[in-house]
Amino acid sequence: MFKQKFIIYRAITMLGDLLILNIAFLFSLYFSNKFNSSSENEFALKMALWVTIAWIYLGYSFKVYNSNRIEPFEKSFNNLFQTLFVHILVVFSLVFLLRTFALTKDIILHAYLFFIPFDLIWRLFLLFWLRKSRSANDHFRTAIIIGNGPMASQIYKILQTHKGYGYKVLGVFDDSNSGASNLDLLTDGNLNDAQSFCEQENIEDIFCALPLTEATKISEMLSFAERHLIRFKIVPDFTAIHNKPFAIDYYGFVPVISPVAEPLSNYFNSLIKRFFDVLFSLLVIVLILSWLIPIVAIIMMVEAKGAIFYRQNRSGLNYKTFRIFKFRTMNVMESDDEFSQAKENDCRITKFGKFMRKTNIDELPQFINVLIGQMSIVGPRPHPLKLNDEYRSIISKYMIRHLVKPGVTGLAQVKGFRGETADHSKMKKRIVADVFYIENWSFLLDVKIILLTILNMVKGEKNGY
Numbered sequence: 001m002f003k004q005k006f007i008i009y010r011a012i013t014m015l016g017d018l019l020i021l022n023i024a025f026l027f028s029l030y031f032s033n034k035f036n037s038s039s040e041n042e043f044a045l046k047m048a049l050w051v052t053i054a055w056i057y058l059g060y061s062f063k064v065y066n067s068n069r070i071e072p073f074e075k076s077f078n079n080l081f082q083t084l085f086v087h088i089l090v091v092f093s094l095v096f097l098l099r100t101f102a103l104t105k106d107i108i109l110h111a112y113l114f115f116i117p118f119d120l121i122w123r124l125f126l127l128f129w130l131r132k133s134r135s136a137n138d139h140f141r142t143a144i145i146i147g148n149g150p151m152a153s154q155i156y157k158i159l160q161t162h163k164g165y166g167y168k169v170l171g172v173f174d175d176s177n178s179g180a181s182n183l184d185l186l187t188d189g190n191l192n193d194a195q196s197f198c199e200q201e202n203i204e205d206i207f208c209a210l211p212l213t214e215a216t217k218i219s220e221m222l223s224f225a226e227r228h229l230i231r232f233k234i235v236p237d238f239t240a241i242h243n244k245p246f247a248i249d250y251y252g253f254v255p256v257i258s259p260v261a262e263p264l265s266n267y268f269n270s271l272i273k274r275f276f277d278v279l280f281s282l283l284v285i286v287l288i289l290s291w292l293i294p295i296v297a298i299i300m301m302v303e304a305k306g307a308i309f310y311r312q313n314r315s316g317l318n319y320k321t322f323r324i325f326k327f328r329t330m331n332v333m334e335s336d337d338e339f340s341q342a343k344e345n346d347c348r349i350t351k352f353g354k355f356m357r358k359t360n361i362d363e364l365p366q367f368i369n370v371l372i373g374q375m376s377i378v379g380p381r382p383h384p385l386k387l388n389d390e391y392r393s394i395i396s397k398y399m400i401r402h403l404v405k406p407g408v409t410g411l412a413q414v415k416g417f418r419g420e421t422a423d424h425s426k427m428k429k430r431i432v433a434d435v436f437y438i439e440n441w442s443f444l445l446d447v448k449i450i451l452l453t454i455l456n457m458v459k460g461e462k463n464g465y
Contacts, residue, residue, distance in 0.1 A: 009126070012126070013065060013126055014056070014059065017055065017119060018056070021051060021052070022048050022051065022052060024111045025111045027114060029111075030044070032110075050091075051091060061083075062079050062086075078263075078443050088108075091108060095108070141167050141204045142167075142202065142203050143167045143168065143169050143206065144169065144172065144203055144207070145172045146174060146194055146221060147174055147208065147209030147211075148172065148174035148176070151237045152209035154235075155207050155235050159207075170201055171201075173193055173194035174187050175190045175191050195221075198225075198228060204230060207233050208234045245439075246260060262404070262441065263439075269441070273446070276377065281368075285371065288364065289364060293365075296361075300328065303352050304350045306328060309327065309365060310327070310328040311326075312384060314385070315406075316375065316382060316405060316406050317405045322374040324366060324374075324375075324382060325369055326363065326365055329352075329356050329357055330349055360409075361457075363409075369408075375405055376406070376407050377407060377450065378408070378409055378437075378446040378449045379407025380401035380406055380407060381407060381410050395424070400438060401434045404438055404441075409453040410434065411433045411449055412430040412433035412434050413453065414456060415429075415433050417429045
């Protein structure tokens with residue numbers, strides 16, 4: 001019943017997407033005043049068929065409809081955005097190939113401007129409905145946990161707390177701690193009791209949190225589960241390596257477990273991010289920097305004569321050095337070896353420079369670096385070479401931040417971890433945020449960081465000195 005309900009949910013999701021997509025295109029076509037004959041109506045029907053087939057194929061390719069549990073909205077949104085991005089390319093390719101009808105870019109633009117917001121509202125509604133449905137008492141899979149160690153305690157708390165996973169844990173069983181309390185987890189019997197309990201209560205899933213050294217017991221419980229058509233899930237203990245996500249590959253019949261690569265190592269994800277970087281940076285350069293640079297130059301000439309830009313070597317992707325663009329905010333031009341971090345009430349900072357730092361205006365020329373391809377809009381902030389030499393041997397995972405392009409803004413910055421880092425604990429917090437961003441990237445997370453950055457610019461940065 002549980003599986004059937006979720007199949008229905010996925011079917012409803014897809015039908016809703018297709019309905020909104022076709023309505024968007026048909027409205028855009030018919031209200032464009034370009035349809036006056038039956039042949040053009042026939043073209044509209046062919047267009048609807050094409051966008052429908054393309055969406056279904058891409059939706060399953062990017063796993064928009066393949067989820068078997070509630071996913072975080074960011075992951076679901078990221079899959080949807082990938083599908084949408086390629087779908088737009090496919091539709092434009094169709095227009096290019098079918099030269100019989102002048103389907104203008106305005107018609108396509110209006111169609112997607114209608115589709116995107118309404119489809120997002122539709123999906124938000126469905127996610128809310130599914131969470132409510134899975135939290136209901138009559139919509140769950142029954143499960144037990146075998147084992148009574150740290151991982152058993154963790155999976156028990158997760159399944160009990162997050163009802164959206166759709167499980168109700170009815171018992172915990174373990175040979176070594178029967179009837180005893182360990183890590184606030186009370187066991188209900190040994191493994192023999194577990195088998196009897198499964199038969200009596202029609203248990204649907206077994207979560208095995210036994211140590212992998214207990215191969216005999218695990219094998220026995222797995223055989224029992226297979227005989228009684230019970231799903232068997234192993235909960236391995238990876239706490240020694242910080243619970244990173246892992247994937248299993250098979251070399252012949254030998255399973256090999258390895259950490260899952262960061263999302264931006266995926267070519268398509270990096271392509272989406274680069275496309276957005278180019279588009280966004282062009283807008284900033286044309287609409288803002290084109291008039292801002294002359295104004296800043298005039299003010300700087302009056303207050304402190306010298307160069308408009310401050311260019312310094314920074315480490316970027318794969319630890320390659322590049323020269324960063326910034327508006328000069330100090331009355332000195334330090335070399336890499338002479339570099340020292342700006343401090344509160346630093347006498348080197350000019351009055352206008354202090355204003356630019358507070359509002360992040362001094363960072364805007366870095367959109368030139370973004371357009372060139374040396375930086376991204378969002379990512380770990382690039383540190384001066386001297387700071388890298390100082391911290392790479394002190395702080396764990398420091399060098400991981402160079403697995404992606406550095407950003408004009410980043411998660412660490414919007415969380416308040418910016419400014420002077422003379423205290424090593426401040427740098428550690430910054431690195432934790434950077435690593436989290438790299439390991440959990442999504443397009444929605446980028447958008448969220450950009451919006452928070454703009455908000456901080458309006459409010460004024462607390463540590464912008």
